[in-house]
Amino acid sequence: MTIADLRILSATDLAGLEISLADVIATVEDAYLTLQAGRSDNPRKLTVKPPDGHSVSYAMLGRDGSRDVVAIKTSYKHGLDKGRDEQRYYTTLTLYDDTTGLPMAMMDCSRIGSLRTPAVSALLARECAVPGARTALVIGTGTQGRLALPFLLTVLPDLDRTMVYGTHPEGITAIQDHLGAHFPGRDAEIVTDLRQAAASADIIVAAAGGHTPAAVEAAWLKPGALSILVGHGLAPSTLHEADRIIATSEAQMNVTGTDMADASGVLPAVDAEFPAVIAGAAVGRGSAQERVFAYNSGLVVTDIALGHRFAQLALAQGLGRGIPLWR
Numbered sequence: 001m002t003i004a005d006l007r008i009l010s011a012t013d014l015a016g017l018e019i020s021l022a023d024v025i026a027t028v029e030d031a032y033l034t035l036q037a038g039r040s041d042n043p044r045k046l047t048v049k050p051p052d053g054h055s056v057s058y059a060m061l062g063r064d065g066s067r068d069v070v071a072i073k074t075s076y077k078h079g080l081d082k083g084r085d086e087q088r089y090y091t092t093l094t095l096y097d098d099t100t101g102l103p104m105a106m107m108d109c110s111r112i113g114s115l116r117t118p119a120v121s122a123l124l125a126r127e128c129a130v131p132g133a134r135t136a137l138v139i140g141t142g143t144q145g146r147l148a149l150p151f152l153l154t155v156l157p158d159l160d161r162t163m164v165y166g167t168h169p170e171g172i173t174a175i176q177d178h179l180g181a182h183f184p185g186r187d188a189e190i191v192t193d194l195r196q197a198a199a200s201a202d203i204i205v206a207a208a209g210g211h212t213p214a215a216v217e218a219a220w221l222k223p224g225a226l227s228i229l230v231g232h233g234l235a236p237s238t239l240h241e242a243d244r245i246i247a248t249s250e251a252q253m254n255v256t257g258t259d260m261a262d263a264s265g266v267l268p269a270v271d272a273e274f275p276a277v278i279a280g281a282a283v284g285r286g287s288a289q290e291r292v293f294a295y296n297s298g299l300v301v302t303d304i305a306l307g308h309r310f311a312q313l314a315l316a317q318g319l320g321r322g323i324p325l326w327r
Contacts, residue, residue, distance in 0.1 A: 005322030006094075007311075009107035013319040014310055021119070021147075021154045021182065024306065028119045029278060030066060031305035036275035039065030042301045044251045054081045060300035064308065068098045071304045073109055084142070084168075084209055093307045105311045105320065112306050114143050117207075117298060120248065120274075121228050122151035124294045125203050127277050128246055128284035130224035133202035135161040137191070139216070139233035140208030141171025148205045148230075149175065150182035156203075163197050164188045165214060165233075195220050202226065206233030218242070223289045229260070230296045236260045240268060242293035246284055248274045252297040270295075 034040045041063040049056045055078040063070045072094050079087035091113060095104040125133070136159050138148045149162050162179070166172050172190055179186050191197040198204060198220045207230040208214055218237035221227065227238045239245065239260050247253045247270040254267055261267050272282035274294070285292055314320055 004102045005327075006103050006325045007105040007315065007320045008323055009105050009311065009314050009320040011108040011110060013314055014108060014111050017310060017313045017317075017319075019115075019309070019313065021151055023309070024115045024119045025122060025151065025154060027305050027309050028116055028302045029123060031064065031299070031302045032123075032275045032278045034064065034066040035299070035301050036279040036281065037065075040301045041065075042249070042299050044249070045255060045300070047255055052081070054079065056080060060303070062300035062304055063098065064301055064304045067305065067308050069104070069304055069308050070096045070098050071300070071307065073300050073303050075109075080210065083211065093303055095304070095307055095311055104308075105315070107307060107311065107314075109303060109307065110143075112303055112310060113298065114147065116302050116306050117144050117230060117296065118147040118151040118205075120296050120298070120302065121148060121205050121207075121230060122155045123278060124228050124246065124274065124284075124296060125152055125205075125226060126155040127274075128292050128294055129156070129203050129226045130285070130288050132158070133226075134159055135163070135201050136203040136205070137163040137165065137197050137201035138175070138188075139165045139194070139204065139206045139214050140212060140231060141166035141168050141175050142207070142209055142231075144207040144230050145171070145205075146174050146178050148207055149179050149188055152203065152205070153183055153186070159203075162186070162188045163191045163201065165191050165194050165197060166208070167213070204228065204234070205230060207231045208233040218291070221291055223291065226285075226292045226294065228294045228296055229257075232259075234260075236262060239293045239295075241291070243290040244272075244284075244286060244292045245270045245295070246272055246274055246277060246292065247295040248297050248299055252299070253295045256297055257295055
């Protein structure tokens with residue numbers, strides 16, 4: 001029996017790998033199409049949380065039928081009762097080649113998540129935004145907010161007004177730096193009146209942390225607005241009063257979206273799941289007047305696809321180190 005070493009790819013190994021936003025989007029889109037075609041498996045994530053809510057942990061197992069890769073992702077966040085600077089977050093992805101039966105790599109998954117999530121938001125915007133959308137608002141300046149605008153502009157280059165609402169100066173600076181790096185000459189407009197900004201936005205990406213004061217209400221939205229929930233920043237009314245509800249996974253929304261439930265603890269049913277929308281088997285928007293709510297919960301198949309892409313790039317450059325875990 002052949003037993004291979006497990007290749008460990010650290011955050012440092014992955015940080016220097018170059019990958020274009022278009023490459024990330026294409027990789028993520030392919031993962032959705034493969035899942036919708038029935039060639040991949042994406043079971044619902046497992047969640048554990050202590051009674052006082054100071055931490056949360058997830059485990060996600062999946063199989064990518066396009067790449068013949070099986071993987072498990074784990075995420076652990078500690079300090080949810082504390083400020084952002086005091087929180088701790090660790091996430092890993094372990095890949096196995098389902099053709100050879102050998103392990104491929106175990107890697108830090110933070111960069112993969114920081115790219116995958118805004119890529120999904122961009123795809124949601126491409127499929128569900130009102131035709132001719134010109135204005136986008138990002139709420140939050142943390143990890144998930146910093147690349148939201150570059151990804152949106154990659155798929156919707158005609159956006160001519162990009163706005164950011166945030167409360168952390170270093171995060172706002174990082175957003176401007178990322179935007180300028182990918183789209184030289186473009187600046188994001190920093191807004192302080194959230195209600196006014198939301199009322200003018202065709203697309204809202206709510207990617208703030210749990211301590212954000214932001215909570216956009218449905219009554220603030222103009223006809224045709226698309227609201228994408230990644231983290232926090234939208235009030236439950238944007239979900240319950242939406243004309244159409246799209247989720248990357250309804251099952252996962254029911255697990256991780258409980259803070260959006262109504263007073264009875266109920267979440268509304270979704271009109272379509274995003275893999276079906278992106279494959280053309282379901283409608284992401286019925287009319288230009290519909291207010292659409294989209295729930296962006298990460299599917300492990302997208303992590304697997306992007307993780308496999310990173311593993312290919314890293315191994316080709318000889319990065320990482322082998323650990324004889326099973327010897």
